[in-house]
Every structure is written in structure tokens, then in C-alpha cells.
Amino acid sequence: MIPMVDLKQQYQSLKTEIEQGFADTFEKTSFILGPNVKGFEADAAEYLGVKHAISCASGTDALHLSLVAAGIGEGDEVITSAFTFIATAEAIRYVGAIPVYVDIRPDTYNLDPELIESAMTDKTRAILPVHLFGQPADMGAIMALADKHNLKVIEDCAQSFGADIDGKMTGGIGLAGAHSFFPSKNLGCYGDGGMITTNDDSIADTLLMLRNHGSKERYYHDVVGYNSRLDELQAVVLRAKLKHLPEYNRERRRVAHRYSAGLAGSVVTPPHEDEIGTHVYHQYTVLSEQRDAVMKKLADNDIASAIYYPVPLHQQKVFANICKDVRLPVTDQIASRCMSLPIYPELQNGQIDQIIDVIQSV
Structure with a gap:
């Protein structure tokens, strides 16, 4: 797992x-x-x-x-x-x-x-x-x-x-x-x-x-x-x-960049890195029109995945009274397509490649 x-x-x-x-x-x-x-x-x-x-x-x-x-x-x-x-x-x-x-930017979220x-x-x-x-x-x-x-x-x-x-x-x-x-x-x-x-x-x-x-x-x-x-x-x-945080964040970036290279041309779109600051990849979040199929394939291979966030705040029941007329098309689109893959400093290259191979097989 x-x-x-x-x-x-x-x-x-x-x-x-x-x-x-x-x-x-x-x-x-x-x-x-x-x-x-x-x-x-x-x-x-x-x-x-x-x-x-x-x-x-x-x-x-x-x-x-x-x-x-x-x-x-x-x-x-x-x-x-x-x-x-x-x-x-x-x-x-x-x-x-x-x-x-x-609304959010479609590239950085x-x-x-x-x-x-x-x-x-x-x-x-x-x-x-x-x-x-x-x-x-x-x-x-x-x-x-x-x-x-x-x-x-x-x-x-x-x-x-x-x-x-x-x-x-x-x-x-x-x-x-x-x-x-x-x-x-x-x-x-x-x-x-x-x-x-x-x-x-x-x-x-x-x-x-x-x-x-x-x-x-x-x-x-x-x-x-x-x-x-x-x-x-x-x-x-x-x-x-x-004391170890700079190393931890470097390792997260290693994981993310290996994912991005291996997932090019697959059914998922890797996250965007722009010139605005250094991304430290708390989550590695991709977009896919085939999200359900990808997540099922990962689960079948004992690989975790998650959706952050499936219901944006303007659609949450708790904010219904203040969000009746709020329209956020980019937010809605991203929420319907996003999914996050395992990421932590100790994730090994072999495990990353295994995850990439599963996704590439969809």
C-alpha cells in the first residue's frame, strides 16, 4: 500500500x-x-x-x-x-x-x-x-x-x-x-x-x-x-x-518533478509551476477528465489518492445564505477535475514510477 x-x-x-x-x-x-x-x-x-x-x-x-x-x-x-x-x-x-x-487562476488554483x-x-x-x-x-x-x-x-x-x-x-x-x-x-x-x-x-x-x-x-x-x-x-x-524542513521541501519537489516528467502525455495534467515563488508541494494535485477512472485504477493497485476539495466553499450548505448569486466557473471546473497523489519526502523513486505506470495505463 x-x-x-x-x-x-x-x-x-x-x-x-x-x-x-x-x-x-x-x-x-x-x-x-x-x-x-x-x-x-x-x-x-x-x-x-x-x-x-x-x-x-x-x-x-x-x-x-x-x-x-x-x-x-x-x-x-x-x-x-x-x-x-x-x-x-x-x-x-x-x-x-x-x-x-x-475566482481562482486555472493554472495555480x-x-x-x-x-x-x-x-x-x-x-x-x-x-x-x-x-x-x-x-x-x-x-x-x-x-x-x-x-x-x-x-x-x-x-x-x-x-x-x-x-x-x-x-x-x-x-x-x-x-x-x-x-x-x-x-x-x-x-x-x-x-x-x-x-x-x-x-x-x-x-x-x-x-x-x-x-x-x-x-x-x-x-x-x-x-x-x-x-x-x-x-x-x-x-x-x-x-x-x-531543522530538517529545507531537506523535506527539497524532497517534496523531487517527488513532484519526477511525477510531472513521467505523467506528461497521460490522462492527467500535472500542476503548474510559475515564476511566482517556490512551490513546496504540500499536495501534488493534478487535473483529469477521467478522474474517477484514474482513482479507481490507483485503488485497485493499493495506491491512495484524494480530492482536495470536492465541494468549493461557495457551494457548501453552511454558506448558502451568503452565496446565492456567487458564480465561480474556474473554481467549479477545477473542483470537478482535481485529484491529489501521494507525496511526502520519504516517497521513493520506485514508488513514484509505480504510480506513474498505473496512471499511464488508464
Whole structure:
């Protein structure tokens, strides 16, 4: 069986370091906002080239707290993509704002900057681009629009940790960047975890309070906050993995490029890499008019595949009341044809070739 991701192989290579970190934590009994959380935040800020990295309980919380800190609230509109995981829009709704969906580019599956301006109203307060599947969105064009219209930009970096645009990491371009450490991510822990990055001192100060019950000093509360803290044990895992992330992302690109070369001329269209940033391939997502046949053939050969995302957000029941007249033809077309193949750093060339051969046989 070839799974979508194999976390066991990665764990085996880091087992000694992680388990020693766990043992040290148990010995010191410092479990909440302890030395590993602080150490990981410092390591992550340095790696990403940002002034502040504030960890929290999940990627969803990272989005939510970023919007709260940015002052986005009731009745505001936030322009974003409907071709993403629901957490992107959930966070917007948590603060009482309205997600305004704009169609995506047919090649990168990211927000199409050329459509953003026409979606703006006098209620538009922010743009929330998603660096989907590890491909950076066109942040140059998006930031230009934000500057022109005095809008805030919150980057959804849940799938792009380590991706960069001209050497500048995603999450360090907009006002803030929201990261997820769900286990299957490029940098994943062994449970839930998240982080917000920013170069804005005021935003950082607010986030430090928001994640910890609105408190700067214990038992003194300046604002209504949340209980959203990264677990110390998860920070142990993340510190161990962060040192290897450049290698992990290089290996993901190796896998992706071998796929793309081998799948040329097949019934699937490989993902597009453009000049906008370095794709880190959280997912390797192809398009096919014969998706069902390809997925069945893979399953018959004990090879996993998945669809991210079969139902775009503007078609979800939960958003029916705000999306009655929303038309996103490119998003709909991509959702009906997309499928993702196994990708992880430890995937061997022989396994990749096996998958390619199965697809080529369709």
C-alpha cells in the first residue's frame, strides 16, 4: 500500500531526539508556554525571516486570531478564495465578517488578482489569499491592490511553510501569516498546532494577549482573549522537524518533478509551476477528465489518492445564505477535475514510477 503520507518513516528518523525532548519536558514539568514553545517560536521567526512568530493551538485559531488582531469585525468583508479548506472562511465568520469569494487562476488554483478589485465594496477591509497546495499566491499584485485601497492582508500559509517569493517567505509579506502544524503538513506536529507570523509589533503584542486569555501579566486581563496555546510537547516535535524542513521541501519537489516528467502525455495534467515563488508541494494535485477512472485504477493497485476539495466553499450548505448569486466557473471546473497523489519526502523513486505506470495505463 502506498499512502497519501507516511508519518511513521519520518518519526523513525527523529525518534531518539523527539523522545529525549519528551523525557526532558516530563522531568522539568513545564508544560504550558515552556522553553520548547519559546525556543520554537524563536527558531521559526529566524527561519521565516520575520520579527515575530506567535504559536497557538491550531491553524484555524491562527487565522481567527490574526483577523481579530487586525481589527476585522462585524459586517466587514474579506476577499478570499472558495477553493480551500473551510477553516479559511470559518475564521472570517468567527469575527462576524463576510467572506467574499473571488475566482481562482486555472493554472495555480490561487486567487486571481485581476478579479479582486471588481469584488470590492465600501465594506471591504481585508484580503485573505491562500497559498494553496504550497504554491505561493501572487503577493506582488495582491499587496499592490491592498496598498491602493488601504486594505489589510492576512496570508493563509497552512500549506506553504517554507515557500518563498524572491527569497521572502510566505507569512512575512502581508500584515500577518497564519500557519498550521496539522500532522500531514510540510512542518507538522503530532496533534493540532498553529502559529501567526508578523513584522508588526502592535499586532504581535495583541496576539500574545489574545492567545492567553487576554493577559500580558498573569491574572491581569486587558481584553477578552482565548485559550489558544501551542502544547509544549508539540513544540518538541516541531523543533526537531524544523531543522530538517529545507531537506523535506527539497524532497517534496523531487517527488513532484519526477511525477510531472513521467505523467506528461497521460490522462492527467500535472500542476503548474510559475515564476511566482517556490512551490513546496504540500499536495501534488493534478487535473483529469477521467478522474474517477484514474482513482479507481490507483485503488485497485493499493495506491491512495484524494480530492482536495470536492465541494468549493461557495457551494457548501453552511454558506448558502451568503452565496446565492456567487458564480465561480474556474473554481467549479477545477473542483470537478482535481485529484491529489501521494507525496511526502520519504516517497521513493520506485514508488513514484509505480504510480506513474498505473496512471499511464488508464
